[in-house]
Amino acid sequence: MSEQAAIDLGWLDVAARLATPMLGATGATPPVCALLVDPENDRLLSQGVTPFRGVGVAELLALADAPAADGTTLYLTAEPVPDVTGPASAIDAIVNAGVSRVVAGALDADPARAGEGLRRLAELGIDVHYLAHERSALLHEGARSRQLRGRPHVTLKITLSADDMVGHGAPGGHDLLGVEALRWLDRERAAADAIISGAARAEIENADLLTHLPGLDRRGALRVILAGQRDLNTGIDLFNVVSGAPILVVTTAGRPSALRPGIEVAEIEQRRGHLDLRQVLDLLTARQINRVLVEAGARLAESFIAGEMVDRLHVVDIPGLVGRSGVRAALLGRFQDRIAAARFSEVDRRLLGEDKVRTFERL
DSSP states (O other): OOHHHHHHHHHHHHHHHHHHTTTTTTTTTTOEEEEEOOOOOOEEEEEOOOOOOGOOOOHHHHHTTTTTTTTEEEEEESOOOOOGGGGGOOOHHHHHHOOOEEEEEOSSTTTTTTTHHHHHHHHHEEEEEEEEHHHHHHHHHHHHHHHHHOOOOEEEEEEOOOTSEEESSSSTTOOOOOHHHHHHHHHHTTTTTTEEEEEHHHHHTTOOEEEEEEETTTOOOOOEEEEEOOOOOTHHHHHHHSSOEEEEEEEETTTTOOOTTTTTEEOOOOTTTTEEEHHHHHHHHTTOOOOEEEEOHHHHHHHHHHHTTOOOEEEEOOOOOOOEEEESSSSSSSSSHHHHTTEEEEEEEETTTTTTEEEEEOO
């Protein structure tokens, strides 16, 4: 690797770290970070990150904050959007500001436009470089999944006790996750555009599916409750505590519901006696949802895994035993064997206090 390439990757690492906290906060637009750097002394001049709900362009924010941009290098976690003209055009602003070099860590998520932004810049005399940067690509995996596969990127989280249980079988059991694991779960919720839970598991855990970390509690991901033919317990906190996070209950046709005003209900078809999860994801795709977190019990996890609709799997291992009152994680055998059979491979693990999270992706 050349010295310049190493410098470029270092700045892209910085840009990706600055953009990552905005995952789940920018709507249909993936978060982008722009860094304007003086190449003579490798000094940062200004920066811009896609703001809340995507109401702003990172490149324009960085250029507006710079004392001067003539002869500078602009580092971007994603190439500029090619088809925006007028005052909102990042390409026009880059050229007019006198930027001499642009380095992008990811191409446009839409295959039909991938590379077009950089080509436009090159045609206008800018020295452009694309470096396949993994951390930048992760910022756009949701939008890319929606463009290429017609569905959001799906991360499934499941809790696994030492005796292979996902949790208690009825309401009233003690919380399974420790403090550090709950903080980790809050961060995962904050990075999601939608959170899916089965109605039964939500009732057992009395989970509100909100983010409770200071500074992140305004994110308000769409909370999707899969009810199917099950009677909902409308007395749990999820349906009664009013917050800024909307709720969508997905059920089958003709099911009565007595939910408070403001809770949306969608009816979809069944598939083998259960809600058709592909139709659930279609609903979210139509809403331009990029990233989905599924907080699953055993049956919902099995349905997503069997349907090959899981891109990333987090297994939170807790050291304790749930016992005879628990629900087994796998319908047959051990959960570890089930995910191995589904061709998931471990890519990361970390300690969360007394708990541990293992991350898997499909081979």
